[in-house]
Amino acid sequence: MILVTGGTGFLGSHLLYRLVSAGHMVKAMKRKNSGTYLTEKIFSYYTKNVPALLERIEWVEGDLLDIYSLLDAFEGVDYLYHTAAVVSLDTGDDRLLLETNVQGTANVVQAALERNVRKMCYASTIGALGYEEDHKLIDEETPWDTSTKKSVYSVSKYEAEREVWRGMAEGLQAVIVNPGVILGPGDWNHGSPRLFFTVYNGLKFYPRGTNGFVGVDDVVTAIIRLMESDVTEERFTVVAENLSYRQLFDWIAEAMNVPAPKYKLGKWLGEIGWRVAEAAALLTGKQPVINRDAVRSSDRFYAYSSKKLLETIDIEMMPVKKSVKITAKLFLEDMGK
Numbered sequence: 001m002i003l004v005t006g007g008t009g010f011l012g013s014h015l016l017y018r019l020v021s022a023g024h025m026v027k028a029m030k031r032k033n034s035g036t037y038l039t040e041k042i043f044s045y046y047t048k049n050v051p052a053l054l055e056r057i058e059w060v061e062g063d064l065l066d067i068y069s070l071l072d073a074f075e076g077v078d079y080l081y082h083t084a085a086v087v088s089l090d091t092g093d094d095r096l097l098l099e100t101n102v103q104g105t106a107n108v109v110q111a112a113l114e115r116n117v118r119k120m121c122y123a124s125t126i127g128a129l130g131y132e133e134d135h136k137l138i139d140e141e142t143p144w145d146t147s148t149k150k151s152v153y154s155v156s157k158y159e160a161e162r163e164v165w166r167g168m169a170e171g172l173q174a175v176i177v178n179p180g181v182i183l184g185p186g187d188w189n190h191g192s193p194r195l196f197f198t199v200y201n202g203l204k205f206y207p208r209g210t211n212g213f214v215g216v217d218d219v220v221t222a223i224i225r226l227m228e229s230d231v232t233e234e235r236f237t238v239v240a241e242n243l244s245y246r247q248l249f250d251w252i253a254e255a256m257n258v259p260a261p262k263y264k265l266g267k268w269l270g271e272i273g274w275r276v277a278e279a280a281a282l283l284t285g286k287q288p289v290i291n292r293d294a295v296r297s298s299d300r301f302y303a304y305s306s307k308k309l310l311e312t313i314d315i316e317m318m319p320v321k322k323s324v325k326i327t328a329k330l331f332l333e334d335m336g337k
Contacts, residue, residue, distance in 0.1 A: 003027040003077040005064070005108065006084030007057070008034045010186040010193070011123055011179075013042040014216045015081060018224060020056040021047075029062040029073050029084070038187055045185050045330055064104025070111035079227055080120040082108050085160075087153065087191060094152045101156035102163065109167035120174040121227050122164045123219075126212055126237060126304055127154030129178055137305040140178070140235050149300070161235070168233050175226045176235035177219070180304060183323045184216030185330040196331045199252045205265040206246040212239035212304035213248060215323030218315065225313040234308075240317040242303040251321050255328035 002019060006012035007028030016039060019026050030036070036059070043050045062073040064084060074080065086093065086100045105122070112120050130142030131149070144158060161176055168174050186193040222238045246261075253260035309315065 001025070001027060001077050002079045002081070003029060003060075003074065004081045004083060005029045005062070006082070006123075007059070008036055008039055009083060009085075010038070010042075010184075010191050011182065011216065011219065012081075012083040013039040013186070014184060015083060015220050015223065016057060017043050017046055017053070018220050020053045025056050025058070027058045027060050027073065027077065029060050031063055032061050042186060064100055064107055067107040067111055070107055071114060074111050074115040074117060077112075077115060078118045080108075080112055080117045081123070081223065081227070082120060083123040084108075085123070085157070097152050097156040098159075101153075102159045105160035106163040106166075109163050109172060113167060113170055113172055118173060119227060119232065120164070120167075120172060121223050122161065122174060122176045123223065124161050124176050124178045124235070125154070125157050126178050126180050126239065126302070127151065128158040128161055129237065129304070131300075131302070137303050139237055139305040140308055173232040175231055175233075177223055177226065178235060178237045179219045179222075180212030180214045180237075180239035182216050182219055183213055183320065183327055185327055185334075188331060188334065193327070193331075195248075196252055196256070196328060199249055199261070200256050200258055200331065200335070202259070203249065203261040205263045206249050206261040207265050208245075210242055210244045210301045210303060212237075212242050212302060213320045213323075214238055214240040215318045215320070215326075217323075218317045221315055222309060222313065225315065229313060231312060234312075236309040236312065237304050237306050238309060239304040239306050240323070241320045243320060248320070248324070251324045252328060255325045256332060 002024055004012050004016055004019070004026060007016050008030045012028070016026060016028055040050060040054065043053060047053065060073045062069040064070070082105065084104070086097050109120075126138070127150070129138050129140070131145040132138050132142055164174055164176055182192050184193070188194060188197040218240060219238050222236065226236065246264075250260045306317070
């Protein structure tokens with residue numbers, strides 16, 4: 001039996017689609033009050049046969065912070081995909097990030113050990129990798145950077161990885177994947193899909209930094225093939241290309257036939273911008289459009305190597321421009337264009 005945590009989230013929903021499409025019966029864990037709207041929406045991007053595929057999913061209630069609910073959910077599970085996490089660069093979510101991502105993953109690992117799960121995959125992030133100056137390539141062996149430059153989200157995922165390594169030391173067979181910024185259709189108001197919504201609505205500024213990007217289908221392929229292999233006790237960077245934010249935004253704008261952002265967001269303008277945005281959020285009670293960690297992260301120059309992944313499994317990753325075109329087309333269809 002396969003179980004996916006975070007089955008109502010962005011990556012988890014895409015993963016569920018691939019698993020059930022391959023004929024698997026799957027358990028998917030969700031919190032008591034969580035709906036399955038996003039999962040159903042993401043399935044609809046790939047097939048008209050949504051109801052039939054959803055029947056292959058057994059939804060089980062569970063909470064990462066309630067280990068007893070995890071023990072119940074993991075009963076009879078052989079393969080565990082742990083994709084559930086809080087993803088946020090909002091400094092107001094610091095406590096929630098550490099509790100859910102770190103303690104929650106510790107509970108998942110402990111429950112997996114107690115239920116004798118055969119193999120687990122933990123979906124981490126490139127933010128949990130180290131950092132190299134001077135545009136040098138970052139990979140799985142790059143030492144962790146203890147400087148204050150890391151966001152709390154990145155720290156939470158790094159600490160969560162340590163819990164997975166602890167589980168491996170105690171006998172759990174597991175792999176860790178570190179995807180770049182994942183591009184694909186989802187909730188256009190949250191996470192990376194929001195990039196398309198933001199550019200479509202007239203983004204004026206682009207950050208000067210670079211980052212690693214990858215299509216969601218490639219991330220799902222990497223996760224499944226690693227789980228189906230004999231590989232264990234390893235972590236893998238999953239990045240298709242390293243690009244400037246300007247290039248990415250230009251491609252998104254081109255794919256949606258809207259103007260691309262043309263003004264560079266310099267360091268000082270960015271520092272002023274997030275402060276103004278957070279002040280406005282205090283007055284309106286809404287989430288700030290930008291925040292400190294997002295601005296500072298997008299001002300840095302990151303470049304990643306997926307050499308280890310490419311040498312381990314059979315995968316040919318899609319060019320980012322093609323991922324952008326596919327995602328933009330689905331976005332425009334959702335907007336009625």
